Amino acid sequence: MTTTLRIATRKSALALWQAEHVAALLRVAHPTVDVVLVPMTTRGDEILDKPLATIGGKGLFLKELEVAMLEGHADLAVHSLKDVPADLEPGFTLPAILPRADAADAFVSNDYADLAALPQGARVGTSSLRRQTQLRALRPDLQLLDLRGNVGTRLGKLDTGSYDAIVLACAGLERLGLASRIRSRLAAPDWLPAPGQAAIAIEARDDHPRVLQLLAALDDPDTRVTVSAERAMNRALGGSCTVPVGAWCVLGEHGLHLRGMVGDVERGRLLHAEAHATSDQAQALGEQVAEALLQQGAGALLGL
Numbered sequence: 354m355t356t357t358l359r360i361a362t363r364k365s366a367l368a369l370w371q372a373e374h375v376a377a378l379l380r381v382a383h384p385t386v387d388v389v390l391v392p393m394t395t396r397g398d399e400i401l402d403k404p405l406a407t408i409g410g411k412g413l414f415l416k417e418l419e420v421a422m423l424e425g426h427a428d429l430a431v432h433s434l435k436d437v438p439a440d441l442e443p444g445f446t447l448p449a450i451l452p453r454a455d456a457a458d459a460f461v462s463n464d465y466a467d468l469a470a471l472p473q474g475a476r477v478g479t480s481s482l483r484r485q486t487q488l489r490a491l492r493p494d495l496q497l498l499d500l501r502g503n504v505g506t507r508l509g510k511l512d513t514g515s516y517d518a519i520v521l522a523c524a525g526l527e528r529l530g531l532a533s534r535i536r537s538r539l540a541a542p543d544w545l546p547a548p549g550q551a552a553i554a555i556e557a558r559d560d561h562p563r564v565l566q567l568l569a570a571l572d573d574p575d576t577r578v579t580v581s582a583e584r585a586m587n588r589a590l591g592g593s594c595t596v597p598v599g600a601w602c603v604l605g606e607h608g609l610h611l612r613g614m615v616g617d618v619e620r621g622r623l624l625h626a627e628a629h630a631t632s633d634q635a636q637a638l639g640e641q642v643a644e645a646l647l648q649q650g651a652g653a654l655l656g657l
């Protein structure tokens with residue numbers, strides 16, 4: 354009997370690239386397994402005219418894919434980890450987290466090389482509160498404008514002159530063959546990515562051990578441990594996407610180093626904290642950095 358793995362995926366170019374990437378890796382890991390894509394539309398893809406935070410947040414991108422798995426139409430779903438809520442729906446797990454790509458954000462512009470080169474009051478497009486507050490902290494003069502849609506749509510709006518610059522994830526641009534659009538990288542320590550940014554996660558039902566075992570072959574333990582610290586921090590801060598939260602954890606010779614950020618949208622101020630831990634303490638490290646941020650007053654910003 355041949356085994357088939359059916360991958361539920363959103364239909365955006367980035368989602369399809371990621372699903373195809375996972376399919377190719379699964380075919381290499383398990384040559385006798387048949388791997389197919391099941392593309393579908395999610396509510397998050399359909400509602401493009403409202404900020405994500407007001408329409409129900411990140412879970413919107415997962416819901417339909419999870420229903421497909423529950424109804425037996427798909428065996429796994431592929432997600433950008435940063436779009437996966439801090440707490441998964443009961444009955445689901447992440448059996449594999451792939452090696453992380455460049456987690457920095459990209460400054461993208463047709464006229465300016467970097468943030469410092471933008472003229473006073475320049476128009477910058479991003480609907481991400483995390484990106485907006487970090488832009489505001491570095492350049493209070495900028496005019497921040499909403500910009501939603503998939504990567505191609507956003508680049509199109511930049512090219513037609515609606516913005517002087519936009520901010521996107523480096524990883525998404527690289528995956529779509531658009532790395533040449535990256536004018537400069539926005540990276541730590543003065544700029545933090547979203548928790549889990551640039552890592553691809555595989556989601557599956559937790560009650561299908563055979564499927565979980567096949568998927569586990571793709572797991573990268575180093576990426577898993579670093580993103581676990583970032584996600585633990587985010588969870589301890591309430592895990593909401595209505596508040597700007599950034600996190601960046603690296604695993605070095607001396608263990609884990611986690612930096613965290615919570616932004617104050619009203620006052621254009623950022624709170625930062627960081628800590629080190631051994632690699633078996635990712636969860637505690639995330640909680641420790643969250644606690645340090647709360648002590649600086651993050652609770653009021655987060656409504657905790």
Ligand SMILES: NCc1[nH]cc(CCC(=O)O)c1CC(=O)O
Binds near residue numbers: 435504521522549551
């Ligand atoms: N919110 C959409 C989204 N989800 C994941 C990525 C980039 C790829 C990644 O972080 O793995 C993007 C595009 C962007 O933020 O520019």
